[in-house]
Amino acid sequence: MSSSVESLVTKEYKYGFVTDIDADVAPKGLHEDIIRLISAKKQEPEWLLEWRLKAFRGWQKMTEPHAWPNITYAPIDYQDIRYYSAPRTTKPVGSLDEVDPKLLETYTKLGIPLNEQKLLAGVAVDAIFDSVSVGTTYKAKLAEQGIIFCSFGEAVREHPDLVRQYLGSVVPASDNFFAALNAAVFSDGSFVYVPKGVRCPMDLSTYFRINSAETGQFERTLIIADEGASVSYLEGCTAPKRDENQLHAAVVELVALEGASIKYSTVQNWYAGDDEGRGGIYNFVTKRGKCAGANSKISWTQVETGSAITWKYPSVILQGDDSVGEFYSVAVVNGRQQADTGTKMIHMGRNTRSTIVSKGISAGQGQNSYRGQVKVLPRAERARNYTQCDSMLIGNRCGAHTFPYIDVQNSSSSTEHEASTSKIGEDQIFYLKQRGLNTENAISMIVNGFCKEVFKELPMEFAVEAQKLLGISLEGSVG
Amino acid sequence: MSDTLVQELEARAGTATAEGPEWLEPVRRAARERFARTGFPSPRDEEWRFTPIGPIAQGTWRSAPAGARGVTREQLAPFLFGRDDWSTLVFVNGVYAEGLSRTALLPGVRAGSLAEALRADGALLEPHLSRHAPIEGSPFTALNTAFLGDGGVVHVGAGAELTAPIHLLFVTTAEAGGAVVHPRNLLVIERGARAAIIESYVTLAPGQSYWTNPVTEVSVAPGAWVEHTRIQRESERAYHVGLTHVDQYRDSHYRSFTLAMGGALARHNLHVRLNDENIETLMYGLYLTRGEQVADNHTAIYHDQPNCRSWEVYKGILDGRSRAVFNGKVFVKPEAQKTDAKQTNRNLLLSDGAKVDTKPQLEIFADDVKCTHGATVGRLDELARFYARSRGIPAPAADRLLTYAFAAEVIDEVALAPVREELDRLVLERLGGL
Numbered sequence: 001m002s003s004s005v006e007s008l009v010t011k012e013y014k015y016g017f018v019t020d021i022d023a024d025v026a027p028k029g030l031h032e033d034i035i036r037l038i039s040a041k042k043q044e045p046e047w048l049l050e051w052r053l054k055a056f057r058g059w060q061k062m063t064e065p066h067a068w069p070n071i072t073y074a075p076i077d078y079q080d081i082r083y084y085s086a087p088r089t090t091k092p093v094g095s096l097d098e099v100d101p102k103l104l105e106t107y108t109k110l111g112i113p114l115n116e117q118k119l120l121a122g123v124a125v126d127a128i129f130d131s132v133s134v135g136t137t138y139k140a141k142l143a144e145q146g147i148i149f150c151s152f153g154e155a156v157r158e159h160p161d162l163v164r165q166y167l168g169s170v171v172p173a174s175d176n177f178f179a180a181l182n183a184a185v186f187s188d189g190s191f192v193y194v195p196k197g198v199r200c201p202m203d204l205s206t207y208f209r210i211n212s213a214e215t216g217q218f219e220r221t222l223i224i225a226d227e228g229a230s231v232s233y234l235e236g237c238t239a240p241k242r243d244e245n246q247l248h249a250a251v252v253e254l255v256a257l258e259g260a261s262i263k264y265s266t267v268q269n270w271y272a273g274d275d276e277g278r279g280g281i282y283n284f285v286t287k288r289g290k291c292a293g294a295n296s297k298i299s300w301t302q303v304e305t306g307s308a309i310t311w312k313y314p315s316v317i318l319q320g321d322d323s324v325g326e327f328y329s330v331a332v333v334n335g336r337q338q339a340d341t342g343t344k345m346i347h348m349g350r351n352t353r354s355t356i357v358s359k360g361i362s363a364g365q366g367q368n369s370y371r372g373q374v375k376v377l378p379r380a381e382r383a384r385n386y387t388q389c390d391s392m393l394i395g396n397r398c399g400a401h402t403f404p405y406i407d408v409q410n411s412s413s414s415t416e417h418e419a420s421t422s423k424i425g426e427d428q429i430f431y432l433k434q435r436g437l438n439t440e441n442a443i444s445m446i447v448n449g450f451c452k453e454v455f456k457e458l459p460m461e462f463a464v465e466a467q468k469l470l471g472i473s474l475e476g477s478v479g
Numbered sequence: 480m481s482d483t484l485v486q487e488l489e490a491r492a493g494t495a496t497a498e499g500p501e502w503l504e505p506v507r508r509a510a511r512e513r514f515a516r517t518g519f520p521s522p523r524d525e526e527w528r529f530t531p532i533g534p535i536a537q538g539t540w541r542s543a544p545a546g547a548r549g550v551t552r553e554q555l556a557p558f559l560f561g562r563d564d565w566s567t568l569v570f571v572n573g574v575y576a577e578g579l580s581r582t583a584l585l586p587g588v589r590a591g592s593l594a595e596a597l598r599a600d601g602a603l604l605e606p607h608l609s610r611h612a613p614i615e616g617s618p619f620t621a622l623n624t625a626f627l628g629d630g631g632v633v634h635v636g637a638g639a640e641l642t643a644p645i646h647l648l649f650v651t652t653a654e655a656g657g658a659v660v661h662p663r664n665l666l667v668i669e670r671g672a673r674a675a676i677i678e679s680y681v682t683l684a685p686g687q688s689y690w691t692n693p694v695t696e697v698s699v700a701p702g703a704w705v706e707h708t709r710i711q712r713e714s715e716r717a718y719h720v721g722l723t724h725v726d727q728y729r730d731s732h733y734r735s736f737t738l739a740m741g742g743a744l745a746r747h748n749l750h751v752r753l754n755d756e757n758i759e760t761l762m763y764g765l766y767l768t769r770g771e772q773v774a775d776n777h778t779a780i781y782h783d784q785p786n787c788r789s790w791e792v793y794k795g796i797l798d799g800r801s802r803a804v805f806n807g808k809v810f811v812k813p814e815a816q817k818t819d820a821k822q823t824n825r826n827l828l829l830s831d832g833a834k835v836d837t838k839p840q841l842e843i844f845a846d847d848v849k850c851t852h853g854a855t856v857g858r859l860d861e862l863a864r865f866y867a868r869s870r871g872i873p874a875p876a877a878d879r880l881l882t883y884a885f886a887a888e889v890i891d892e893v894a895l896a897p898v899r900e901e902l903d904r905l906v907l908e909r910l911g912g913l
Contacts, residue, residue: 393846411828414857421850
């Protein structure tokens, strides 16, 4: 790196604190009794326990994907993880006033006030602490329009038919190794149902927090937008700084029926580990949406700055005719972070369209891979895909990789893929500096410009947070 | 079956067909052992995921009968082009046919058969043969190396300038039905030399099923300039799995053009390693498929050193129920700063049954580089078709014209005019004229 690009001191991960709270934890280990225990704690019906056990038996026969992802990590001992941890004071979700003040304080510290009166932006939040949901805001207001927004556990109790109809319909329990593990041991998550023709009046949001040591977080989110409905959903996440790696294996399923639209935005800021690569979250997540009906739309936007390892491919199955899939992603790796992320767009219906915009930034000794698949099946007449994936490298100890798979089986379709790799130009920095910006601000401006196409897809509050996060993630790599 | 091939290899070891200089024996043995260990690749192997090699792996393949009995120069006429004074080395069923070949060479240039070179020119071969294409790279390369016996050897000495191209013509006859040939070529272009080499794979028995498994190694010394054209017109029932490995050195220029039209399954791997600074590499490809054909092109360019430029365009025209596979890799090492690499793959689907799997891949470890890739799959532009028809061109003619224009864009990049004209002719013939 040139002389004008010097190192800054890495900023501390500011969400690395631990909340000291009494927790109800399951013993370590993974076997059928643990699954029965989780199911019993959540007072689940028999069919769900059976579904979990079937997933577990399938998982036992599966092997962890090590060959194809462009990531390396020490083997995970699945018997050395706690699969359930809940703050002991949690009541079956009732009024927010009953939530332990310590928990409210934790979320306030994270910048997520659960107190509705204090909430400035009209965003309804479901707060997930380790394995359980500790509170959901604005439930009553949403219910007026028939919108169901609650924890997964509550949905199983209150709306079993909906859960049973859609659970596993997009990501089957046997889908992949981590999805099967999640199906067996998932503890909680968020559930959203937007009825026919309803436009959800506010953004819905889940905030995931891992607190306990030696636990994994396995949450499951299911969002259903019925005919003509629309919803925008946000997801944020943080975890304490610890020397051990923690596993986060979540599943997100989205179902958009005819004319429905779902927008799912993620700002992922799990603890990334220290400079030597000790600790940090293994973020092994399966996210998939199904445009089941005609004219439906699913849009994924993600800003991935945290986690020691990120392995996720938010995908869209474009089943309905004229349906639309979108994927906008910024993935940043610094230190020793590794990311293997991208998307799959499966075009099944006629006139289906998909757009992929992926921006990868690699700094330090980070390794960033874009892996994507665009598949056009024979019936998908006039399907259209546009893919753009750009990489930026900062320093020459990091790497940027692209693995796009394009499989086309219909001649009337059209797919385009473009990728480029570039660096922050000395001349760009020089120009900004002579306009009076310091180096740090100049770099921040260039990087934000590089990511603009993705940031503009984020809801306002998230866009601001994402820009700040990007600055923090890259500090220490350029100066 | 890989077992029978291994048995045959073991039986051959130590017999006349396995003769050669002393240093060659360990090379062949290592390759034999390597293949015995790996066997054919499985579909689970990422490099072979989209290549249906089942018929090769499950078939029983005998060695092709040697000799050019009954083949006449007239029969080869459709495959020869350019001027009469071009050197042409003809190989029938994998074996050099001196009577059909013509060599008219300049000082400093040697061209002949590998079998002859193994007997007489060991010193020339030793630093190059099997030193460029690693047997670990692919089981097919290992197999070719284990059976290594004949093929073309071209040596262009330092500073020599080849005014006319050298044509290596590999012909299969009806006797090759059910057989396998393993041609092995070595092209060594020394410092500051200039050369053009054409490698053709053709058949006199268009209905026959056979298997060609060629490997070509190319060494381009500092300051050398090379144009390498590969024309693959195998029988449409044949299998062709070929590999070209190029090592380039400082200030050299290598340009390749690959035309693939034949084969039930035709795969070609082109690997180019840039071993020093200021190298230029151009890779152009065109594949035309119809019926149930599968055309598979894998390219890899290794930017190991700074200040090099690579440029790649592969285009495909698919008809019937045919399939094309493209995988292009660009590797940029941390020290390869100021790399400028561009890769493009464009596919034109002429029918509803045609399929494309394309995977352009970048692996970049240096920051001050310019690397881009692009891939498209689609059919003829409706607007262009409409325009042509509005100018009075009937629809079928307009489609042929537009399809030819799509192909011509890469053919135009061939430097040597007679080669360019021949490629044009072959493509137009396949498209049914303008």
